[in-house]
Amino acid sequence: MLGVVIPCHNEQEVLPQLLSVLEELPALCQAAVKVLFVDDGSRDRSFEIISEACHRNPMFGCLRLSRNFGHQIAVRAGLHHVRGDAVGVIDADLQDPLSALVEMFQKWREGYDVVYGVRQNRKESFILKASYALFYRLLKKVAQIEIPLDAGDFSVMDRRVVDLLKSLPEQAPFIRGLRSWVGFRQIGVPYDRAGRAAGESKYSVWRLIELAIQGFVSFSTVPLRLAVWLGLITSGFGFALAVWALVAALAYRQTPPGWASLAVIFLFFGGIQLIMLGILGEYIGRIFDQVKNRPLFIVDRSVGWMAADTESSLSNVVDAEEPYSERGVEAAASRVA
Numbered sequence: 001m002l003g004v005v006i007p008c009h010n011e012q013e014v015l016p017q018l019l020s021v022l023e024e025l026p027a028l029c030q031a032a033v034k035v036l037f038v039d040d041g042s043r044d045r046s047f048e049i050i051s052e053a054c055h056r057n058p059m060f061g062c063l064r065l066s067r068n069f070g071h072q073i074a075v076r077a078g079l080h081h082v083r084g085d086a087v088g089v090i091d092a093d094l095q096d097p098l099s100a101l102v103e104m105f106q107k108w109r110e111g112y113d114v115v116y117g118v119r120q121n122r123k124e125s126f127i128l129k130a131s132y133a134l135f136y137r138l139l140k141k142v143a144q145i146e147i148p149l150d151a152g153d154f155s156v157m158d159r160r161v162v163d164l165l166k167s168l169p170e171q172a173p174f175i176r177g178l179r180s181w182v183g184f185r186q187i188g189v190p191y192d193r194a195g196r197a198a199g200e201s202k203y204s205v206w207r208l209i210e211l212a213i214q215g216f217v218s219f220s221t222v223p224l225r226l227a228v229w230l231g232l233i234t235s236g237f238g239f240a241l242a243v244w245a246l247v248a249a250l251a252y253r254q255t256p257p258g259w260a261s262l263a264v265i266f267l268f269f270g271g272i273q274l275i276m277l278g279i280l281g282e283y284i285g286r287i288f289d290q291v292k293n294r295p296l297f298i299v300d301r302s303v304g305w306m307a308a309d310t311e312s313s314l315s316n317v318v319d320a321e322e323p324y325s326e327r328g329v330e331a332a333a334s335r336v337a
Contacts, residue, residue: 001032002105002156003084007074008037011092012044018092019053019060026059028102036061036306037092038078041068054304061306066298072173075153077297079162081306088156089175096154100191104156113161113184116176117154121192147180148188155179171289171296217282224283227276234269 004025008015026033039047039062047064054060063081065074075089086108090096096117104115137149153175157165164182165175180186217223 001034001084002029002086002088003082004033004035004088004090004101005075005078005082006035006037006090006092007040007071007078008042008046008050008092009040009068009071009074010042010044010046012042012046012049014093015046015049018094019049021094021098023057023059025098025102028098029105031105033059034061034083034305035059036063036078036082038062038074039064040071040074041065051303054306058305061302061304063302063306064300066300069297072175073297075175076165076173077299080166082162083305085159086156087159087162089153091154095193097191100154100189101156104189107187107189108156108158111185112187113158114179114182114186115156116148116151116179116186116188118148118188118190119150119152119193120190145177145181147177148186151188152176158184160184169290169293171292171294172286173296213282217286223279227279230272230276234272 002025004022006018011018022035025035037050037060039050047062050060050062054062063077065077069077078089079087086105088101088104090098090101100117104117107115155176157179161179161182161184165178168178170178
């Protein structure tokens with residue numbers, strides 16, 4: 001069975017078209033399908049539209065969070081509750097085609113544990129495309145793990161991978177990075193990313209920047225090491241300046257003029273120090289969030305098949321089932337065979 005997690009936030013414009021397309025998914029996959037919408041604190045009619053669909057079609061279920069926790073937390077909430085031997089993650093905007101999801105599911109049947117989408121062409125502005133390209137290439141350079149280029153959260157994962165992701169105690173999860181971190185057999189499926197079918201993007205520029213910072217901080221210590229290199233460079237520059245001033249004073253019997261240049265130097269060094277304090281603050285802030293150990297999300301209500309599965313509104317508790325159960329290993333072995 002294929003489970004599909006779809007995070008939603010104020011998507012009432014695109015949901016009717018999405019629901020119509022999703023009803024064709026079982027026939028396309030030739031398998032049973034359970035779709036789990038995660039309403040991430042929508043303030044429009046998204047939850048009402050999904051609830052109506054859940055009452056019409058038992059394939060649909062919905063988890064409504066008590067407020068907007070953010071896209072990555074919504075995906076994590078869906079992974080925690082979704083059913084299925086394989087689990088797909090797709091956004092509600094229909095930019096990621098269901099045909100690619102079906103192809104990923106077929107790759108899973110061939111024995112791959114993680115199948116992720118690789119965006120080849122994007123119908124977005126030049127600035128956004130350039131920013132995305134720069135982010136993924138910088139992250140690949142500095143990350144301590146191998147993170148594929150141009151691969152978002154759009155993917156299909158084996159149940160044992162999902163169980164492992166559920167067990168990770170990340171308070172600020174970066175799903176595409178954690179998916180790479182767990183390892184196993186992974187493969188990319190290239191596809192063309194279309195524009196939104198309806199509505200507007202809920203990812204503002206600041207949210208995109210925050211997601212980028214989260215990726216860098218979660219999987220690299222290079223920003224911290226940058227402080228050492230900047231310290232060495234500025235110290236060397238300061239030492240050279242001191243030698244120059246000493247030579248000028250001894251050889252020419254005069255102090256080098258330049259109060260303006262001195263002020264610029266002080267401002268330059270002060271700016272570097274503030275930047276490094278900001279980088280340290282990003283890491284310390286995540287330590288602070290981690291040690292508080294608050295629930296990742298709070299469930300307000302659930303409908304459809306999800307209503308029978310929800311037992312608690314505080315849902316960051318790790319399942320008691322062992323991720324590497326014999327049942328999971330036998331299922332994976334039967335797929336490969």
